[in-house]
Amino acid sequence: MLKLPIYLDYSATTPVDPRVAEKMIPYLVEKFGNPASRSHSFGWEAEAAVEEAREEVARLVNADTKEIVWTSGATESNNLALKGAAQFYAGKGKHLVTVKTEHKAVLDTCRELERQGFEVSYLDVRDDGLLDLDMFQAALRPDTIVVSVMLVNNEIGVIQPIAEIGEICRARGILFHVDAAQATGKVAIDLAALKVDLMSFSAHKTYGPKGIGALYVRRKPRVRLNAQMHGGGHERGFRSGTLPTHQIVGMGEAFRLARLEMGAENERIRMLRDRLLKGLSDIEHVYVNGDMERRVPHNLNISFAYVEGESLLMAIKDLAVSSGSACTSASLEPSYVLRALGREDELAHSSIRFTLGRFTSVGGHRLCDQAPARQDWPLARTLAAVGNGAGRC
Amino acid sequence: MSYSVKVLDHYENPRNVGSFGKEEEGVATGMVGAPACGDVMKLQIKVGKGGVIEDAKFKTYGCGSAIASSSLVTEWVKGKTIDQALDIKNTQIADELALPPVKIHCSILAEDAIKAAVADYKKKHSEQVSA
Ligand SMILES: Cc1ncc(COP(=O)(O)O)c(C=O)c1O
Numbered sequence: 001m002l003k004l005p006i007y008l009d010y011s012a013t014t015p016v017d018p019r020v021a022e023k024m025i026p027y028l029v030e031k032f033g034n035p036a037s038r039s040h041s042f043g044w045e046a047e048a049a050v051e052e053a054r055e056e057v058a059r060l061v062n063a064d065t066k067e068i069v070w071t072s073g074a075t076e077s078n079n080l081a082l083k084g085a086a087q088f089y090a091g092k093g094k095h096l097v098t099v100k101t102e103h104k105a106v107l108d109t110c111r112e113l114e115r116q117g118f119e120v121s122y123l124d125v126r127d128d129g130l131l132d133l134d135m136f137q138a139a140l141r142p143d144t145i146v147v148s149v150m151l152v153n154n155e156i157g158v159i160q161p162i163a164e165i166g167e168i169c170r171a172r173g174i175l176f177h178v179d180a181a182q183a184t185g186k187v188a189i190d191l192a193a194l195k196v197d198l199m200s201f202s203a204h205k206t207y208g209p210k211g212i213g214a215l216y217v218r219r220k221p222r223v224r225l226n227a228q229m230h231g232g233g234h235e236r237g238f239r240s241g242t243l244p245t246h247q248i249v250g251m252g253e254a255f256r257l258a259r260l261e262m263g264a265e266n267e268r269i270r271m272l273r274d275r276l277l278k279g280l281s282d283i284e285h286v287y288v289n290g291d292m293e294r295r296v297p298h299n300l301n302i303s304f305a306y307v308e309g310e311s312l313l314m315a316i317k318d319l320a321v322s323s324g325s326a327c328t329s330a331s332l333e334p335s336y337v338l339r340a341l342g343r344e345d346e347l348a349h350s351s352i353r354f355t356l357g358r359f360t361s362v363g364g365h366r367l368c369d370q371a372p373a374r375q376d377w378p379l380a381r382t383l384a385a386v387g388n389g390a391g392r393c
Numbered sequence: 394m395s396y397s398v399k400v401l402d403h404y405e406n407p408r409n410v411g412s413f414g415k416e417e418e419g420v421a422t423g424m425v426g427a428p429a430c431g432d433v434m435k436l437q438i439k440v441g442k443g444g445v446i447e448d449a450k451f452k453t454y455g456c457g458s459a460i461a462s463s464s465l466v467t468e469w470v471k472g473k474t475i476d477q478a479l480d481i482k483n484t485q486i487a488d489e490l491a492l493p494p495v496k497i498h499c500s501i502l503a504e505d506a507i508k509a510a511v512a513d514y515k516k517k518h519s520e521q522v523s524a
């Protein structure tokens with residue numbers, strides 16, 4: 001049986017893969033030791049599990065284990081990277097560069113740095129959502145110390161040219177931070193090749209548990225940070241706090257599975273995305289937001305002109321999706337990401353984000369059988385394209 | 394945030410959607426927008442003898458609360474005189490629909506739509522009288 005509503009909001013969060021959950025459980029109950037306990041086997045066992053997980057995170061992005069620092073998620077990683085680097089290198093300069101379409105965890109951290117006396121340039125993007133490299137280069141100054149650009153955008157799924165940006169930054173001795181929360185398991189990341197100094201990760205966007213993430217901190221050339229959390233000196237002083245072994249084990253297993261299954265999974269999801277897009281393209285006045293080529297297959301962000309997003313969500317209540325409409329946000333502002341693409345407010349207002357993932361599957365034929373009663377609403381036929389994975393039907 | 398049964402009912406079975414012909418006798422139109430979110434609401438009333446509202450219709454580009462608020466007021470204004478209609482307050486609409494705090498402005502939009510429609514009627518009516 002197809003389970004309703006169908007979850008198409010994988011960029012908000014993903015379910016924990018059952019294989020991941022299974023691996024976590026022993027670390028809650030039997031193997032509960034504190035990885036920092038050096039004097040007995042409970043601690044050693046937990047420490048070994050933490051280090052194995054660190055190995056898996058490092059392998060997914062081709063980094064060294066010593067470069068991985070555990071955090072509570074990408075929000076904390078972004079805070080540690082930006083505040084930590086800006087504060088440590090404040091003597092070199094006071095200027096940072098980022099992009100208007102970044103996640104709030106970057107933008108609001110930059111706002112806080114402005115209050116602390118730093119200067120931040122927030123760059124526009126082109127109407128395809130991508131950063132223009134000439135414009136980027138022009139924004140750099142002699143006193144620029146940190147640049148932050150995300151790898152995959154959470155709203156429109158576009159992939160920023162971080163390899164090129166990294167080269168430009170390295171040549172000028174500027175630190176480069178990348179928020180990769182939405183990228184792991186979706187695009188290949190090779191930190192041995194990329195000129196990236198700091199990279200943020202989150203487990204819960206990649207079938208791991210919520211509340212755990214990591215920050216990559218490059219060793220060669222070495223990157224220094226001011227710690228933001230003080231205490232027992234865990235994580236080589238970068239981030240104090242008792243390590244949540246079960247969460248870390250979950251992130252490690254999730255990232256291991258991502259490494260092994262990414263290729264096949266992306267192909268399958270691309271096929272589903274194409275079917276969904278085909279179904280939606282039959283509707284008039286439908287616009288895709290963001291570039292379709294430089295984009296992860298998991299994301300379709302579409303504006304349905306003349307229909308307000310929140311009321312559209314209410315009409316398609318069998319789909320769990322999100323909207324860039326002002327009416328769905330507490331602040332009553334339409335999506336700042338879509339506005340940065342130059343979309344008029346009305347189109348931002350009428351946007352729906354569909355994000356597909358591991359447990360999305362072709363279940364349309366089942367749903368179609370139930371759909372006749374709903375033929376009056378335009379998205380009925382799109383349901384024929386994609387279904388929920390509960391039964392992997 | 395989840396909506397009340399009443400909002401969902403008005404959303405799924407909106408009352409009096411549409412508009413009257415431009416030349417119909419006694420028709421007045423109120424068109425208002427919410428600066429907070431950019432939504433737009435059009436309310437039309439058809440006023441008969443003694444200033445009694447005989448019929449009403451709406452069209453709304455907006456959220457579920459805005460649609461429900463406008464649908465509700467088309468029911469409420471019917472049978473009222475235009476001056477009685479002006480007594481409808483957004484708080485009554487918000488109470489009836491159990492709107493959450495962020496959606497109060499949607500009920501204000503509906504109250505404003507009534508005021509705008511009545512003002513339009515009075516303007517046209519006084520023009521007719523003076524002509
Ligand atoms: C691009 C991006 N950065 C950061 C975050 C925050 O991650 P976390 O929930 O792990 O703090 C998210 C998730 O919403 C995201 O999409």
Ligand code: FES
Nearest residue numbers: 327430432459499
């Ligand atoms: S009218 Fe826009 S949020 Fe309700």
